[in-house]
Amino acid sequence: MMNDLETLREAWGQPEPPVAEVRHAARMALLERASGGSAVSASGSTSALAPASLGDVRGPAGLLSRAAVDRRLTPARVARRKWAVRALAVAAVAVVVTAGLTAVQLYDGPTPAAHAQVVLARAADAAQARSFGEPRPDQWIYTETRTWFHKAHDGETVTARTPLESEAETAWRRADGELVAHDRDGKLEIHNLGGNTPKDYATIAALPTDPEALLALFRERTARREAVVERIRERFAGHEAAPNPVSGDEFMFGLLRTLLSDNLVPPEVEATVFRAIALLPGVTVNEAATDPEGRPALAVSLEARGWLRSELFLDPETFAYRGTRETAVRDHTLHNGFFVWRGGESAFSPSPSPTGGRLIEAGAVYRQSTRTAIAVVDEPGQRP
């Protein structure tokens, strides 16, 4: 015999899960607010690709129960399956269409772009020649990273002299991409890996090794995001607090950088990432840069959003991944708390921060990160 509360619960049943597009738009709005208008950062990759939606795993006969969905297909599993299928299809098309373009672009004179392409080609060759041991699916990828950031509030100004706060993080990611563990105050926390870029070793190792195909795959997987970004741009063109989400080549640069920063990447794919970055217009290389740890480094950079320089740091000798930095190249005001959800249609409305936003002065480092260790270990919590 059901009690009244159970009857009330049963009488309405379980509603249909939200429409995938609606969910995606809501997540986008959240991530736009979370990014405060910043360029793609290592962790900003969460906005990269729509999460596997429940809509994709519904059977034709109607709904699986929520619990059944959870058991059968974790988001990571769905995402991985999609990546694998797409990778094959896109690789096949892209190789045919674009063969020949790269060679032309590699030698178009002693411009910064050409210099970048030459250096990145060298980086790709070095990566390809690296010795490398594949992790088993049950092994864990150990990483140590340090992030520097500002905790500026509305009404404050960040200058080149504003001190950054920093925080270190130790993480273990299982090679099959299903679990990630973090060391927090001596306790190890494990959770299922959501997220959207491929995070499991098998999918990463199977990414296309043709740079155009890799870019095509990333563009394909982010097409829906780009459409939303485009709609936001059109709607708020000229608005004082108009959102400026990163998109196109700048977004691709962020994704490729994240692929390197967050994962153990096999030599062939790492080389492809460097070759793909070389294809992005506007990429430059500084061989005499300094990374956030103060070490000499090679910096690969691209301007983003019209006010930031996004950098990827590599070891100047081995070309191994070192870290990232975003630096303001022009004064820019960040409006926090920026989107308002409007009833009826799923639309956004920008509203400038009542307190005037945060001014980031040209020359100020907005955010930076380094990876100080990466290794394969057998257990979470184990250090190399």
Next chain:
Amino acid sequence: MPVQAVEDAALIRRSWREPEQFAAVFDRHYDGIHAYADRRLGRSLADDVAAETFLIAFDKREQYDVSRADARPWLFGIASNLIARHHRAEVRQYRALARTGAEEPGEDHADRVASSLDAAAHRKRLAAALAGLSGADRDVLLLVAWAELTSEEAGRALGIPAGTARSRLHRARKRIQAALGRSDDERS
């Protein structure tokens, strides 16, 4: 090292310095919030309420009490405030249900409800009872029945003392029980 599942509170704390990490809170709870708003307001308003819940939660993340491991009461509290803005639409929907037993847009309810014919039979009467509750009582009742919070959590969600939440729940349940009791009488 001891291993434990990561708590909502830890995710929110992490988002203080890495705002993007708040997406993990969204990924965990969006569907639940959406489903709750869907039952109370219907699909289209639920889209708005669920999205706005997380934007507001994000803006308030630094005020989150990290001694509370589970963020659901907090999120459902935000959603409840947003739902309250649509008080009239909600009541209109319950009245429509009380008349017809179906929600206004001709959705395919057959699948969902077929598994529980008894419950479906109660639905019209329950909807009429829900339409007659005060907003404050309905909030507590539905947080317990549909969001599956305890009355104490519902109180925390709504920012009212646990005792108040309990007495509101008690009052609302009596109305619901009365509605169900009547339906049984009529059938026998």
